[in-house]
Amino acid sequence: MTEANTAATQQPETFEYRAEMKQLLHLIIHSLYTHEEIFLRELISNASDALNKLRFRMLTDRDVVDADAERRIDIKLDKNRNTLTVSDTGIGMTRQDLIDRIGTVASSGTLEFVKELKEQDGPVDGQLIGQFGVGFYSAFMVADEISIETRHADPDSTGLRWHSDGGGSYTIEETDRIERGTTITLHLTEDKTDFAEEWRVRQIVRKYSNFVDWPIYLDGERANTVEALWHKPKGEIEDEDLDEFYKFISSDTEAPLGHLHLEIEGVVAFRAVLFIPKKAPRDLFREDADRGLHLYSRKVFIRDDCKDLLPDYLRFVRGVVDTEDLPLNVSREQTQSSPVMAKIRKILTGKVLGMLEEWALDNSGGHSERYADFFSEFGTLFKTGLTSDFAHRDELLELIRYESSEKK
Incomplete structure (x- = not known):
């Protein structure tokens, strides 16, 4: 036998x-x-x-x-x-x-x-x-x-x-x-x-x-046809690839206004690709509107509509955050109280505000066309950060714009 x-x-x-x-x-x-x-x-x-x-x-x-x-x-x-x-x-x-x-x-x-x-x-x-x-x-x-x-x-x-x-x-x-x-x-x-x-x-x-x-x-x-771009080195990614990735995760038909590609190591380690859309969504001011960040652990989806990764006045930001410092099966309740999430939130907020500051100072006098487009779409919501995010109040004051009748 x-x-x-x-x-x-x-x-x-x-x-x-x-x-x-x-x-x-x-x-x-x-x-x-x-x-x-x-x-x-x-x-x-x-x-x-x-x-x-x-x-x-x-x-x-x-x-x-x-x-x-x-x-x-x-x-x-x-x-x-x-x-x-x-x-x-x-x-x-x-x-x-x-x-x-x-x-x-x-x-x-x-x-x-x-x-x-x-x-x-x-x-x-x-x-x-x-x-x-x-x-x-x-x-x-x-x-x-x-x-x-x-x-x-x-x-x-x-x-x-x-x-x-x-x-x-x-x-x-x-x-x-x-x-x-x-x-x-x-x-x-x-x-x-x-x-x-x-x-x-x-x-x-x-x-x-x-x-x-x-x-x-x-x-x-x-069945899985889209690459996890956030795990690739920045030098290996073309802007066209990022535009297509943004359209995939956001279901937007237009390319984003700009993006951030982050690889952070230190007290907390994570990778992220963040995007600012060209146009504000219609439901931007609805309390139950989806937040735009998706949370992953080792490329495996944990949750979307992740309100814990950015303050409310930046809820228009779209993108992906991937960290191995959270367990794969972390519950929604745990993400809300996690010190890891708090550290990621602090870093992401600083990075997004830093990018916006670069846009604002792109041209002399702080009148960058790209920043003007951003503020036209999201300025009303963005201003609310002055009354809610005191840790970044100084940076926000530099970025807030007001209508003026004075001709430039």
Whole structure:
């Protein structure tokens, strides 16, 4: 009998979940959620991590399964079977990995999460699941059965299958899988069939995972097509590239009035690309209007409408801020109270005001045409900073302009 046939005929081994995992799964499966779509962000982030681990290993050791195989992430949908599958060609997992990383949650945060879920009054924010380090299990928000097929990159590794229906146990068995990497198949619940729709999944990828390092294919078609420009050195980016990136993230049809490209290191580290639009949006003065900054962690989307990164009088600024100093699954409440966010806000505010000062002094007498265009569009809102941002009052006084009947 061949080795492959031997593997295929071995009986699955059953493992019992620990008590806290049983509680966790029960709560995940039987709770109502907002932000259910984050399960896909979690699975794609895990796939990206697996590809990064493979890349790091192959810097010093190319003796791996399928060394020349393309490094990519694939999402496949089957509406007939009501399944969603996420595959990667990354490092793969061993038997012990499946037990330690999938079958067990070592984080002490698990019990905190269970407590948090029990105390929820009404629908639960799906972001909580990833926040407590159990992101893989967010898939049980939309699936009643999950299977993992994997093979580690080691040449002498064996194919494995992990399976669970979210009950009290899971199984692991050997398979005759040849390819390196991991394939996760979700059997969607009857009320979550929209996650087997191409338009829905493409929308989620674009929102949460558009800028991950690796190509993502949805049913064979590239789904993430825009590069994370803020991670490229300034000298390698053309103004035309920045204009197109701005149009992509803002849905504006015109190029911006100007931009800032920042790479900050020190007490806090982050990268950012900020833009000032040519025209003020119609809802600029509405209290519920969207703020223009998107927050990322390691190129993975955390939240948009991020009011904590700039003061209100600069809410017209559009752009992206990416920091590794925040956990991937930080909640909205945590961003509001985070000292990291406060430091980023202070730096960004100073940089934006510095850019505006350069515009204002671009021509003699402080009558730059670009600054005049800016102030014509945003001056009314900008002036409110005088009564709200006392730390920058001196800079603001230099930048405020008033109508005058005096001829120049």
